[in-house]
Amino acid sequence: MVSFRFFGGKGGVGKTTVAAAHGVACARDGLETLVVSTDPAHSTSDVFDQQFGDVPQPVSAHDRLHAMEIDPQAEVDDHLQELRQQLGQQLSPAMVNEVSMQLEMAHQTPGAYEAALFDCFVDVMQNADDYDRVVFDTSPTGGTLRLLALPEYLEQWVERLRHKREKSIKNFERAAIGDQQARRMLEGDPIIDRLQERKRNFEFAGEVLRNEAAFTFVLNPDELSIHETRRALESLQEADLTVDGLVVNKLTPDPDPDETGTGAAFLRNRVSRERERLETIRSELEPPVVAEIQSRAEEITGDTLTAVAAELDTRPVE
Amino acid sequence: MVSFRFFGGKGGVGKTTVAAAHGVACARDGLETLVVSTDPAHSTSDVFDQQFGDVPQPVSAHDRLHAMEIDPQAEVDDHLQELRQQLGQQLSPAMVNEVSMQLEMAHQTPGAYEAALFDCFVDVMQNADDYDRVVFDTSPTGGTLRLLALPEYLEQWVERLRHKREKSIKNFERAAIGDQQARRMLEGDPIIDRLQERKRNFEFAGEVLRNEAAFTFVLNPDELSIHETRRALESLQEADLTVDGLVVNKLTPDPDPDETGTGAAFLRNRVSRERERLETIRSELEPPVVAEIQSRAEEITGDTLTAVAAELDTRPVE
Numbered sequence: 001m002v003s004f005r006f007f008g009g010k011g012g013v014g015k016t017t018v019a020a021a022h023g024v025a026c027a028r029d030g031l032e033t034l035v036v037s038t039d040p041a042h043s044t045s046d047v048f049d050q051q052f053g054d055v056p057q058p059v060s061a062h063d064r065l066h067a068m069e070i071d072p073q074a075e076v077d078d079h080l081q082e083l084r085q086q087l088g089q090q091l092s093p094a095m096v097n098e099v100s101m102q103l104e105m106a107h108q109t110p111g112a113y114e115a116a117l118f119d120c121f122v123d124v125m126q127n128a129d130d131y132d133r134v135v136f137d138t139s140p141t142g143g144t145l146r147l148l149a150l151p152e153y154l155e156q157w158v159e160r161l162r163h164k165r166e167k168s169i170k171n172f173e174r175a176a177i178g179d180q181q182a183r184r185m186l187e188g189d190p191i192i193d194r195l196q197e198r199k200r201n202f203e204f205a206g207e208v209l210r211n212e213a214a215f216t217f218v219l220n221p222d223e224l225s226i227h228e229t230r231r232a233l234e235s236l237q238e239a240d241l242t243v244d245g246l247v248v249n250k251l252t253p254d255p256d257p258d259e260t261g262t263g264a265a266f267l268r269n270r271v272s273r274e275r276e277r278l279e280t281i282r283s284e285l286e287p288p289v290v291a292e293i294q295s296r297a298e299e300i301t302g303d304t305l306t307a308v309a310a311e312l313d314t315r316p317v318e
Numbered sequence: 319m320v321s322f323r324f325f326g327g328k329g330g331v332g333k334t335t336v337a338a339a340h341g342v343a344c345a346r347d348g349l350e351t352l353v354v355s356t357d358p359a360h361s362t363s364d365v366f367d368q369q370f371g372d373v374p375q376p377v378s379a380h381d382r383l384h385a386m387e388i389d390p391q392a393e394v395d396d397h398l399q400e401l402r403q404q405l406g407q408q409l410s411p412a413m414v415n416e417v418s419m420q421l422e423m424a425h426q427t428p429g430a431y432e433a434a435l436f437d438c439f440v441d442v443m444q445n446a447d448d449y450d451r452v453v454f455d456t457s458p459t460g461g462t463l464r465l466l467a468l469p470e471y472l473e474q475w476v477e478r479l480r481h482k483r484e485k486s487i488k489n490f491e492r493a494a495i496g497d498q499q500a501r502r503m504l505e506g507d508p509i510i511d512r513l514q515e516r517k518r519n520f521e522f523a524g525e526v527l528r529n530e531a532a533f534t535f536v537l538n539p540d541e542l543s544i545h546e547t548r549r550a551l552e553s554l555q556e557a558d559l560t561v562d563g564l565v566v567n568k569l570t571p572d573p574d575p576d577e578t579g580t581g582a583a584f585l586r587n588r589v590s591r592e593r594e595r596l597e598t599i600r601s602e603l604e605p606p607v608v609a610e611i612q613s614r615a616e617e618i619t620g621d622t623l624t625a626v627a628a629e630l631d632t633r634p635v636e
Contacts, residue, residue, distance in 0.1 A: 012330060012542045040545070098474075105464060111429050146423060156416075223361075224330045255581020263573020263585045266613075295584075 003132070004125065004208065007247075008139030008236075009218035010228050014249040015039075017300045017308070018218050018293070019137035020047045020067075025309040027065035031132040035059075035067040036124050038117060038138050044069055047301055056130075066131070070124075072116040079116070080107040114144045122201045125208050139215055141232065145239035151203045158195045165192070215243045217287065220250045221274035226281060233285065245290035247312070248278060253294045321450070322443065322526065325565075326457030326554075327536035328546050332567040333357075335618045335626070336536050336611070337455035338365045338385075343627040345383035349450040353377075353385040354442050356435060356456050362387055365619055374448075384449070388442075390434040397434070398425040432462045440519045443526050457533055459550065463557035469521045476513045483510070533561045535605065538568045539592035544599060551603065563608035565630070566596060571612045 007019040016039045023035035034056050037044035044067055045051050048059050052069045059065040083103055087096050106112060118140060128134050215236060219225040233243055252271050255264040282289055291311050296304055325337040334357045341353035352374050355362035362385055363369050366377050370387045377383040401421055405414050424430060436458060446452050533554060537543040551561055570589050573582040600607055609629050614622055 010330070011328065011546070012540070043541075222330070228329070253580070253584055255584075256579040259577065259579035259581045261574040261577035261582070262571070263577045264579070264581045266571055266573075267581045267585070 004128075004134045004136065004213040006136045006139040006213060006215045007218055008141070008215055008232055008243070010225065013218045013220050013225060014293075015218045016043045016137040017047055017305075018216075018247050018249060018291075018312070019135050020044055021300070021305055021308040022216075022312050023059075023065055023067070023133075023135045024062060024305055025312050026133045026135065027062050028309065030064070032064050032130065033066065033133045033135065034124075034128065034131045035065070035135045036137065037067065037069045038072060038120065038136070039069070040071070040073065044137065047305060049301055068124075070120045072113055072120055075116040075120065076107050076112050080104065114141065118144045118205070119201075122205050125205065139217075139232075139236075140209070141235070145235055145241070148202065148206045148209065148239050151199050151206065155199060158192060158199065161192055161195070209239075209241055213241075215241060216245045216247060216290070217243050218247045218249050219281070221248055221277040221281070223277070226277065226285075230285065233287070243287045246281065246285060246287050247291045247293065248281060248289055249293045251278075251292055251294045322446075322452045322454065322531040324454045324457040324531060324533045325536055326459070326533055326550055326561070328543065331536045331538050331543060332611075333536045334361045334455040335365055335623075336534075336565050336567060336609075336630070337453050338362055339618070339623055339626040340534075340630050341377075341383055341385070341451075341453045342380060342623055343630050344451045344453065345377075345380055346627065348382070350382050350448065351384065351451045351453065352442075352446065352449045353383070353453045354455070355385065355387045356390060356438065356454070357387070362455065365623060367619055386442075388438045390431055390438055393434040393438065394425050394430050398422065432459065436462045436523070437519075440523050443523065457535075457550075457554075458527070459553065463553055463559070466520065466524045466527065466557050469517050469524065473517060476510060476517065479510055479513070527559055531559075533559060534563045534565060534608070535561050536565045536567050537599070539566055539595040539599070541595070544595060544603075548603065551605070561605045564599065564603060564605050565609045565611065566599060566607055567611045569596075569610055569612045 005022065007015045007022070009015045016037055019037070020035055023033050026033040035044060037052070048062075048067065050060055050067075052067045054068060054070050056066040056068045059067050080103060084096075084100060087099055087103075091099065117138070121136065121140065124134065124136075217229055217232065219229045229246070236243055251274055252267055254271055255267045278289070278292070293308055293311060300308055323340065325333045325340070327333045334355055337355070338353055341351050344351040353362060355370070366380075366385065368378055368385075370385045372386060372388050374384040374386045377385050398421060402414075402418060405417055405421075409417065435456070439454065439458065442452065442454075535547055535550065537547045547564070554561055569592055570585055572589055573585045596607070596610070611626055611629060618626055
């Protein structure tokens with residue numbers, strides 16, 4: 001049985017690194033593991049010092065570990081391109097210009113990126129049978145989570161379209177255009193097909209996210225990060241999804257006990273402020289803090305990654 | 319003459335603090351200054367240790383300085399509420415439910431937040447005559463910048479709607495409904511009025527942003543921040559807006575030269591990595607680095623704010 005773990009949190013908190021470390025820990029514990037990164041800066045490639053693409057590839061020096069990087073923005077761009085081509089075949093040049101601008105604007109909204117990201121999730125989740133665990137370095141967010149309520153809504157929409165289509169076919173028949181063509185329009189209608197495919201995808205995604213997935217949030221010990229995590233937790237809760245743990249990343253390390261000077265004073269001051277925030281996180285946010293990860297002087301790759309992995313547990317999804 | 323300065327950059331880089339410090343510096347240099355914050359964490363209130371609301375208020379202990387905090391999300395929620403009320407008066411209960419869900423989904427997209435943010439900008443810019451300088455702690459981003467091309471597009475849309483409206487009025491007249499009512503529909507059409515108002519607002523905003531505004535980007539010395547700044551600079555450039563300076567914030571301070579120990583080693587390692595990134599920023603990003611601000615052990619408020627202000631210049635918009 002596959003289970004899915006999503007690492008949520010704002011850009012820059014260290015999700016990709018924590019997700020990679022979790023993947024390393026899962027593989028070490030004997031699970032066939034796939035790490036899926038959607039990070040636009042392609043940092044999974046940096047973490048493992050190996051290039052990944054949009055199909056799973058074995059990670060060198062780690063048995064049972066695979067990784068892939070997907071780019072939702074490229075999907076958005078491809079989709080726009082495809083629609084434009086279809087339009088060119090169906091509309092007059094004047095209409096193409098006009099519709100084209102509307103399409104472009106729609107594709108440049110953040111909503112388009114979120115929708116494409118969700119499609120990428122679904123695609124990976126539908127093709128994950130080779131793995132025991134799939135780890136995502138991001139999580140569906142506010143707007144996308146509402147899409148989980150979409151199947152019900154799409155159902156009504158499809159029904160209404162189907163009804164209209166039937167009426168128009170009757171009109172065609174009355175006009176004696178010939179019922180062979182009319183029937184083809186009902187059965188092979190590309191819009192209805194597409195809506196039903198989306199409905200099935202969203203139903204599938206809702207099932208998986210509610211029953212086979214777990215969510216961990218990564219945050220940093222600063223006010224903004226706490227504030228945003230609180231909001232993200234609320235929106236997951238509204239969608240009936242539960243975050244089972246928080247990872248506090250980028251904690252400032254203590255200087256040696258006998259260190260003096262402005263550097264040591266700076267670090268001690270920071271550490272003490274971060275401790276207060278950790279207290280806030282523990283007392284005000286519901287999920288337990290399952291790992292505290294200190295900032296390292298060096299980039300987290302190689303041995304450091306293994307050290308971080310050791311700090312993370314690999315509990316299965318309950 | 320008012321001039322406007324926008325501080326762009328991703329959440330968490332320190333835009334609000336830098337914008338507040340810039341406001342302090344402008345006021346100190348004799349300009350009547352308004353600082354406008356859209357930060358959801360209300361950190362302008364934290365920076366000045368004073369509560370602000372959605373109308374300008376004098377900042378205590380700083381002559382000529384005013385501040386306000388606006389909440390685009392509240393605008394989005396109000397707008398949804400308003401539309402729902404209007405719907406209740408015009409549609410059947412079954413239709414209200416259906417349309418209501420569509421409206422809710424549209425209002426929960428990030429695009430709705432961006433559009434509301436833009437409306438807030440326009441509102442402040444239209445009512446800024448009392449000030450020599452208005453400082454915003456955020457900048458229009460990707461999707462919103464495309465809205466600057468909207469007036470032209472809206473013009474066509476308004477014309478087409480007007481044309482349709484004229485035709486339907488002629489039909490009304492033919493049906494002898496009486497031309498008094500029909501004419502009223504043409505002149506007072508709420509949709510056409512609304513579109514024309516938006517068109518005027520966007521024209522005004524485009525004028526101001528191109529001719530009376532300047533943009534500064536705030537970034538941190540890490541890869542993600544550099545990557546995102548590069549993308550943001552491109553989208554401003556596409557909209558014919560120029561970023562005239564970069565502020566690199568949250569640089570790690572050096573320890574004392576004679577400090578030893580793991581704390582000092584950690585800081586030195588960080589400082590050296592950040593220097594490399596500063597080099598990248600200087601060589602690969604076009605706008606000049608106009609300020610480098612070190613992380614302080616304490617929160618930036620009071621005297622620290624004045625110290626940061628001293629590091630920023632207050633050049634007028636050219």
